[in-house]
Amino acid sequence: MIGTVRIETYRIVLALVIIYVIFNLKEVLDRANITDLLLFILVTIAFFSFLYNHSLQKAIQSTGIYLLETLGAFYLARLYIITPQRFFRVNIAFITIITLLLGFTIYESLSQHRILHEWAEKITGNKSLDYRLYTDYYIRNGIMRATSLFAHPILFGTLAAMFTPFALMLMWRFRRPLYIVNVIGLAISMLMTLSSAPLLSLIFQAITAVLVKFWNSARRLWVGIFFGGLASAMLIELLSNRGFFGILISYLTFNPNTGYFRMLQWENSMDDIIEHPVLGIAHNDWTRPYWMDWMSDSIDSFWLLVTLQYGVFAFLVLFTACIYAVFHVLNHIDQHSDEIRWMVTSWILSMMSLVLIGFTVHYFDKLQPMFFFMLGACGWEVYYRVTQTYIIDNDSSNNIS
Secondary structure (H helix, E strand, O other), X not given: OEOOXXXXXXXXXXXXXXXXXXXXXXXXHHHOOHHXXXXXXXXXXXXXXXXXXXXXXXXXXXXXXXXXXXXXXXXXXXXXXXXXXXXXXXXXXXXHHHHHOHHHHHHHHHHOOOHHHHHXXXXXXOOOOOHHHHOHHHEEOOEEOOOOOOOOHHHHHHHHHHOHHHHHHHHHHHOOHHHHHHHHHHHHHHHHOOOHHXXXXXXXXXXXXXHHHOOOOOHHHHHHHHHHHHHHHHHHHHHOOOOHHHHHHHHOOOOHHHHHXXXXXXXXXXXXXXXXXXXXXXXXXXXXXXXXXXXXOOOOOHHHHHHHHHOHHHHHHHHHHHHHHHHHHHOOHHHOOHHHHHHHHHHHHHHXXXXXXXXXXXXXXXXXXXXXXXXXXOHHHHHHOOOOOOOOOHHHHOOOO
């Protein structure tokens, strides 16, 4: 700890990335696009939100942390993953780690013993998990919801789902026993979390796969479906007493109580968003009725929390950055060779599912930097379209298999 700031290894790495960006600003600007610009705007909005709601010291400290976990993670991916080979290796590394930890994951669930966190506590002397994760609330039908190395089952399940498109497409393309084992490992890991987040991710990934497959041949149809769905959502919002997001969230969870709590979060936090639309409430507590004093201050939605803390403009800026990044790549998907296209497609599926389930899942702890890392993980694709005549890394001649 330095003051009130928790110093962890990943934050030190991200701080080094920011320092590298500062000293190599010309290289960064040469590769920048609208996504980069919007992320800088997002961090600027966050600074003024903290400044307006708290103090200059709080603004500098909290924005510094936010800078590391957004731009730091984004540029770690953008500046390191500059070839399809590196994209391949990074995905394989994460998938392999999850698969190797499968034995611990199964043991944790069936024995109701969070062994990895127990070892971590003995080594570091710090409690790494919320005490509630050891209670019966996280045990269903005799199975404890697995966390593996993460702070919550939802985070672990979401991470496993994030790399599932790559693992599935790799298995389908090469059909090697090891790749089949990896897919099985990811599937069991997601199952052991007993969370709806991985299932929702897989559903959104399947829908996005259809979108990618027929995007160029039926673009007008997809645009029509999008605006038709948007109109339907607005109609439900006007006619229903629970609203569109209230209905959506209540049905997108395995546990009805969880769905009810998330619906209450949306309903009550909207008062604060309406009252503070420009700069949000930063780290101030959100308003709840006096009879809800039993309810914690957590918000179980990434997008809702961004809007609540930093304002509506922050949500629009970040959401636009994500959608632009996905569709900018999608619009050029046919400009890649078969060797590259499947990896680009896997990124689109992963990123799009992260964007969509962010309405029902909060990317707290180390999953927030992973979100921005994934956002920057496909910047290399622009240099590997068939219309390009140059390659930016010598190891591009290596075969991927």
